[in-house]
Amino acid sequence: MTTVGISLRKHYLNHDYSLRSWLTTIDHKRIAWLYLVSITAFFFFGGAAATLIRLELATPAGDVVETETYNRLFSLHGIAMVWFFLVPSIPATLGNFLIPLMIGARDVAFPRLNLLSWYLYGIGGSFTLAMAITGGVDTGWTFYTPFSSLFANGQVVLAVVGVIIVGFSSILTGLNFIVTIHKMRAPGLYWTRLPLFVWANYATAIIMVLATPVLAITLLLIALERIFGIGIFDPKVGGDPVLFQHLFWFYSHPAVYIMILPGMGVVSEIITCFARKHVFGYDGMAFALLAIALIGFLVWGHHLFVAGESIYAGVIFSLLSFMVAVPSGIKVFNWAATLYKGSVSFETPMLYALGFVGLFTIGGLTGITVAATAVDVHLHDTYFVIAHFHYIMVGGMVMAYFGGLHFWWSKMTGRMYPDVWGRIAAITIFIGFNLTFFPQFVLGYLGMPRRYHTYPDEFQLLNVLSSAGAPVLALGYLLPLFYLLYSLRWGPVAGPNPWEAKGLEWQTPSPPPEHNFDHLPVVTEEPYAYGLPKRDSDAARG
Amino acid sequence: MDERKRRNHLGIWLLLLGLLGLNVALSFLDLGILNPILTIALAALQALIIVAFFMYMRSAAPVPRIAAATGFFWLLLMIGLTLTDYQTRFEDIALGRLLPEPGWESPPAGAVPNPLTEPGYSPAPQQPAPTPGPTAFDTASGEHIYISVCIVCHGEGLGGAPRAGDKAAWLKRTEQGVDTLAAHAVNGFKGMPPKGGHPELSEQDIHNAVGYMLYASGIELPKRSGSKLESD
Amino acid sequence: MAYRSVIPTPPGAEARPAPQFDSLRQQYEADTLGMWIFLASEILFFGGLFMTYIIYRAAYPEAFEAASSRLDLLLGGLNTAILLTSSLTMTLADDAVLPRNRKALIGWLAVTALLGAVFLAIKGIEYSREFREHLAPVFGRRFEFPEPHAEQARLFFSFYFALTGLHALHLLIGIMVVLLMLALAIRGAPRLEAKVIIAGLYWHLVDLIWVFVFPLLYLAARHG
Numbered sequence: 001m002t003t004v005g006i007s008l009r010k011h012y013l014n015h016d017y018s019l020r021s022w023l024t025t026i027d028h029k030r031i032a033w034l035y036l037v038s039i040t041a042f043f044f045f046g047g048a049a050a051t052l053i054r055l056e057l058a059t060p061a062g063d064v065v066e067t068e069t070y071n072r073l074f075s076l077h078g079i080a081m082v083w084f085f086l087v088p089s090i091p092a093t094l095g096n097f098l099i100p101l102m103i104g105a106r107d108v109a110f111p112r113l114n115l116l117s118w119y120l121y122g123i124g125g126s127f128t129l130a131m132a133i134t135g136g137v138d139t140g141w142t143f144y145t146p147f148s149s150l151f152a153n154g155q156v157v158l159a160v161v162g163v164i165i166v167g168f169s170s171i172l173t174g175l176n177f178i179v180t181i182h183k184m185r186a187p188g189l190y191w192t193r194l195p196l197f198v199w200a201n202y203a204t205a206i207i208m209v210l211a212t213p214v215l216a217i218t219l220l221l222i223a224l225e226r227i228f229g230i231g232i233f234d235p236k237v238g239g240d241p242v243l244f245q246h247l248f249w250f251y252s253h254p255a256v257y258i259m260i261l262p263g264m265g266v267v268s269e270i271i272t273c274f275a276r277k278h279v280f281g282y283d284g285m286a287f288a289l290l291a292i293a294l295i296g297f298l299v300w301g302h303h304l305f306v307a308g309e310s311i312y313a314g315v316i317f318s319l320l321s322f323m324v325a326v327p328s329g330i331k332v333f334n335w336a337a338t339l340y341k342g343s344v345s346f347e348t349p350m351l352y353a354l355g356f357v358g359l360f361t362i363g364g365l366t367g368i369t370v371a372a373t374a375v376d377v378h379l380h381d382t383y384f385v386i387a388h389f390h391y392i393m394v395g396g397m398v399m400a401y402f403g404g405l406h407f408w409w410s411k412m413t414g415r416m417y418p419d420v421w422g423r424i425a426a427i428t429i430f431i432g433f434n435l436t437f438f439p440q441f442v443l444g445y446l447g448m449p450r451r452y453h454t455y456p457d458e459f460q461l462l463n464v465l466s467s468a469g470a471p472v473l474a475l476g477y478l479l480p481l482f483y484l485l486y487s488l489r490w491g492p493v494a495g496p497n498p499w500e501a502k503g504l505e506w507q508t509p510s511p512p513p514e515h516n517f518d519h520l521p522v523v524t525e526e527p528y529a530y531g532l533p534k535r536d537s538d539a540a541r542g
Numbered sequence: 543m544d545e546r547k548r549r550n551h552l553g554i555w556l557l558l559l560g561l562l563g564l565n566v567a568l569s570f571l572d573l574g575i576l577n578p579i580l581t582i583a584l585a586a587l588q589a590l591i592i593v594a595f596f597m598y599m600r601s602a603a604p605v606p607r608i609a610a611a612t613g614f615f616w617l618l619l620m621i622g623l624t625l626t627d628y629q630t631r632f633e634d635i636a637l638g639r640l641l642p643e644p645g646w647e648s649p650p651a652g653a654v655p656n657p658l659t660e661p662g663y664s665p666a667p668q669q670p671a672p673t674p675g676p677t678a679f680d681t682a683s684g685e686h687i688y689i690s691v692c693i694v695c696h697g698e699g700l701g702g703a704p705r706a707g708d709k710a711a712w713l714k715r716t717e718q719g720v721d722t723l724a725a726h727a728v729n730g731f732k733g734m735p736p737k738g739g740h741p742e743l744s745e746q747d748i749h750n751a752v753g754y755m756l757y758a759s760g761i762e763l764p765k766r767s768g769s770k771l772e773s774d
Numbered sequence: 775m776a777y778r779s780v781i782p783t784p785p786g787a788e789a790r791p792a793p794q795f796d797s798l799r800q801q802y803e804a805d806t807l808g809m810w811i812f813l814a815s816e817i818l819f820f821g822g823l824f825m826t827y828i829i830y831r832a833a834y835p836e837a838f839e840a841a842s843s844r845l846d847l848l849l850g851g852l853n854t855a856i857l858l859t860s861s862l863t864m865t866l867a868d869d870a871v872l873p874r875n876r877k878a879l880i881g882w883l884a885v886t887a888l889l890g891a892v893f894l895a896i897k898g899i900e901y902s903r904e905f906r907e908h909l910a911p912v913f914g915r916r917f918e919f920p921e922p923h924a925e926q927a928r929l930f931f932s933f934y935f936a937l938t939g940l941h942a943l944h945l946l947i948g949i950m951v952v953l954l955m956l957a958l959a960i961r962g963a964p965r966l967e968a969k970v971i972i973a974g975l976y977w978h979l980v981d982l983i984w985v986f987v988f989p990l991l992y993l994a995a996r997h998g
Contacts, residue, residue: 100794107794109804175811182605183804184794209811210616213819221826224936228912232826232932237925238834246624247822297616298623308698313627377694515793547869555862559855566851569993578831581989588858588985596865597978598971603803606810613814617821621828628829 011414011511026111027514029412032097034118039085039093040481042125045132046080047477049073051470054436058467062454070453071138072154078141079159083166084125086397087255090262091208092117092173094404095201097412099177101505101512102195104186104521109179113172120169127162131155140451142252145233145244149225157226160219167212167219170258174208177201186504188523192286195503195527196279199286200265203293207254207261211297215251218244242308249300257296260360260392261289263400264331267353270407271335273501274350275342278528281334288327288334295324305376314373321371328364332357347499348422352403355430359395363388366441381451384444390437399429402480409484410494414511417487421479429476435469502529554595561588679753680746687751688758691738696755701733704755712759724752789964802968809972813979816944820983823940827933827990830926837926841919842994844909845934846900850992853896854984860889861981864952864974871967876959879970883956886977890949897942910935937987941980948980 012029022030052073056064065073096114100107108114131137137154139147148156181202185194221232221244233239272279279285301309301317309317335357344350366388370376379385410416439462444450448459455463497506504521505512565584569577593599599607688696688706695703704711715723727748730736737743738751795801831838867882904910908918911928912935919927951973958966 105794109794110808111794171812171815175808175815178811179804179808182807183800209815210612210818213815214620214822217819217822220940221823221936228935229914232929232936237929238830239929240829242627243624243826243829246627247826250620250624250822297619301623301627304627306698310627310630311701312630313623316623316626544869544873548866551862551865551869555858558858558861562851562854562858565989565993566847569989569995578994581993582986585986585989589982592861592978592982592985596861597975602806602810606807609807609810609814613817616814617817617824620818620821621825624825624829628832 012514028096028108031114032093035092042080042084046077049077054467054470056453057463060455060457060460072136075137075140086259089401104504105184106515108176110176117169117172124162124166127158131158145241149222157223160223164216164219167216170208171212174205177205186521196268197265199289200261203289204258204261207258207293211251211254218247245304249303253300254296259397263397266400266404267356270349270353272528275339275344276530277342280337284330288330291327305373306380318373325368349403349407351426352399356399363391382444383440383448386450387437387440410498411510415487415491416494417483421483425479432469432472432476436466436473439465680750681754681757684750684754687747688754691740692751706755706758709759724749805972809975834926837923838930839995840923841927841930845992849900853893854988856889856893857981857984860886864977871970879959887949887952944980948977
């Protein structure tokens with residue numbers, strides 16, 4: 001494919017350059033880009049809050065910001081990162097772009113609904129920005145009552161309205177994906193031939209549809225209480241603040257699986273490609289995705305162990321929390337088995353995927369640690385929990401997101417980025433991440449509480465280590481911003497399949513035409529049919 | 543075909559109205575626990591009829607059926623698992639008693655300050671402030687011990703532990719004598735491990751912590767009895 | 775006796791599937807599945823509120839019964855009958871779709887929307903009475919209820935207004951959707967059959983929610 005060829009060929013990016021065509025597009029590929037730009041903005045917004053947090057925590061005294069401001073900073077960090085970056089990240093960008101391509105469809109089932117999802121995201125984001133500009137909230141991203149409903153004097157209503165609206169964006173995206181995957185697969189693409197990325201987004205979409213409405217009603221109750229004085233969580237009239245926590249975490253725990261499952265899908269795609277091998281235990285991998293989605297709905301009480309939940313309920317939730325680790329473990333073992341005797345190469349996406357496997361494992365194991373009720377009594381609301389979920393969210397999910405971006409960048413843009421810089425950034429992120437968050441495990445175990453901006457002197461060394469890692473991590477995140485943008489203009493032109501990967505999305509030119517496929521594909525082979533011979537049992541099944 | 547369809551729909555409608563009337567009528571009878579069960583059951587039956595006949599679920603494809611069933615089933619999951627909490631709160635926060643028990647009084651103002659919000663807080667013991675009046679316990683030091691160790695159970699009342707600030711509960715327990723109370727804390731008692739699970743603390747530390755909890759519950763502290771519990 | 779398959783076969787080729795679909799049938803199946811998934815999400819939306827109510831109802835049975843007895847059972851029951859009837863008329867509108875009986879379709883859609891409006895009017899009457907009797911703990915208004923159940927009765931009425939208010943909002947949206955279908959039926963539109971049937975599913979859900987709201991709120995009391 002020559003430079004002349006690409007500039008003459010019409011594809012989804014160059015057929016119309018006007019702003020209006022972008023803002024009124026119903027092309028899933030363009031909507032993916034709209035999301036990409038928006039979530040990147042929120043990523044840096046939330047990251048700025050994190051920078052100030054780590055700056056404050058470099059010294060034991062509260063000398064950078066006041067207590068009130070610090071509370072507003074970590075609340076903003078949580079709200080921006082969870083709802084405006086992590087939840088939409090892979091589904092709304094890579095999922096939107098790739099799912100129709102991977103199943104051989106021309107678009108998603110409801111393209112206009114897809115655009116509406118993005119506009120809802122924008123409206124919700126505007127409310128959040130308004131909240132931040134007018135002072136923010138100090139309730140934490142968890143909005144616990146009765147503080148948030150009765151006593152907090154920040155912009156709680158703006159914040160919850162923003163989250164409710166972006167929640168609807170999430171529900172509609174999930175709805176779209178479920179219908180698309182059920183109804184629009186190409187001929188021959190049975191469920192057992194679907195790429196695991198599609199399975200992952202399918203499981204994610206189910207969680208989005210079932211869990212997010214409960215968040216909506218819960219936050220709506222806070223808004224109603226603050227606006228109309230309806231006192232459902234007010235202890236003075238017999239309300240129970242723990243009930244809020246039940247409702248909130250019924251969504252928010254499955255939400256963390258919304259955040260991680262798409263990442264697992266990306267990792268499966270990358271590892272198979274760069275080990276040149278069929279994924280080990282495809283059935284188990286697909287089953288594990290669904291099992292995580294299902295069991296993930298049953299564990300929310302582990303956030304309430306020390307909140308006043310009955311001990312007997314705590315036992316049940318603890319047991320279920322141990323169980324949810326099993327399918328995750330299946331996936332980690334299967335990734336390892338996929339690598340075994342594979343022909344492994346270490347391009348940038350693979351570095352991210354391998355980083356994911358290691359860091360997610362650490363995060364997952366520490367999750368089991370806090371799932372033990374007795375241990376959680378000591379560790380709850382300490383930095384141990386913060387380190388645990390950052391290992392999964394950042395060490396896992398964000399690395400998977402970056403890995404996916406790099407893996408499919410050529411498909412999305414028709415250009416390749418310089419792989420040397422890609423690897424430098426990946427390693428920088430890995431080092432910076434561990435330096436930032438590993439000390440926090442120790443800090444938490446030693447008893448440093450979360451959400452405090454001052455701490456006893458003996459915690460300073462570990463905090464300084466953590467704050468020293470933060471700029472390294474930030475540098476790692478900034479590098480791709482530069483070289484990916486650079487590649488758009490000066491990167492080498494990429495062919496349709498520079499990685500020689502399997503999957504329908506690689507059968508179409510890079511970038512794809514507006515209607516995705518010139519000839520609608522028919523699928524005849526299993527997924528991940530990479531060259532290496534499969535085991536006898538797989539071969540017998542054909 | 544049209545006429546039959548219309549008659550069927552009318553029949554369903556009459557059935558629904560009949561169930562509504564039955565539901566209202568039943569609410570006039572006193573059937574004890576059956577009342578709420580029956581009202582919900584009848585409502586669920588009406589819902590099922592609407593879904594099956596008016597929303598064509600009887601002739602729907604499998605996937606929409608699964609979608610609808612999943613919605614209801616997930617709701618049942620949420621309610622069921624949440625009830626495992628509410629139905630097993632056997633202690634003072636049991637269902638039906640979400641309000642504070644009568645006789646519970648808030649701790650006196652300033653009795654439970656939070657030094658953790660002060661800048662530069664260090665867990666090293668501070669100089670004990672002079673305590674008002676003749677007391678037998680060093681409540682300043684005891685406060686520090688309480689916050690480090692005892693608050694885990696005595697803050698929330700886990701496992702039946704009397705909450706700091708719960709005057710009624712502590713008054714009951716001082717009937718056996720404050721020394722006995724402190725000895726329980728030193729030697730262990732029911733769910734409480736010896737010295738709260740911290741053998742490195744001295745008996746005087748435990749004594750002070752008990753004294754602090756009494757003080758925070760608004761109970762006047764007795765003079766020291768004179769006999770030492772342990773040579774310090 | 776088989777309730778027929780609802781897949782409409784449009785006469786002629788005046789309706790074409792949207793570009794992302796291969797056939798009208800595929801589009802109709804996708805639309806139906808999409809609507810059912812949306813309805814499932816609505817069940818969970820209201821379900822959170824139902825659960826909260828049920829937990830408090832189990833905690834404070836006497837207070838909730840006393841409060842429930844202050845609701846107007848007659849108007850509430852009438853409203854329930856009205857909504858059930860509107861589900862009937864919506865189904866009758868569906869029946870008129872396939873034989874392309876436009877007059878019947880327009881008529882039944884209009885009646886459905888009208889019944890919905892009547893429901894809202896009656897609800898308004900109930901609200902105004904409750905405001906007058908100081909049973910509305912909203913907008914900082916004074917709430918009056920005889921002791922000893924005053925606090926929990928206030929909780930009950932909070933749920934009452936939250937549940938019925940949210941339901942009314944959904945009903946309003948439903949009425950607008952039905953009116954939209956009415957306009958499409960008058961003007962004539964492609965794929966009208968599919969749109970009416972799928973819009974009808976939303977209408978039935980609004981009825982379905984009220985079928986649960988009514989006994990939970992109004993039948994909590996032991997009358998007589």
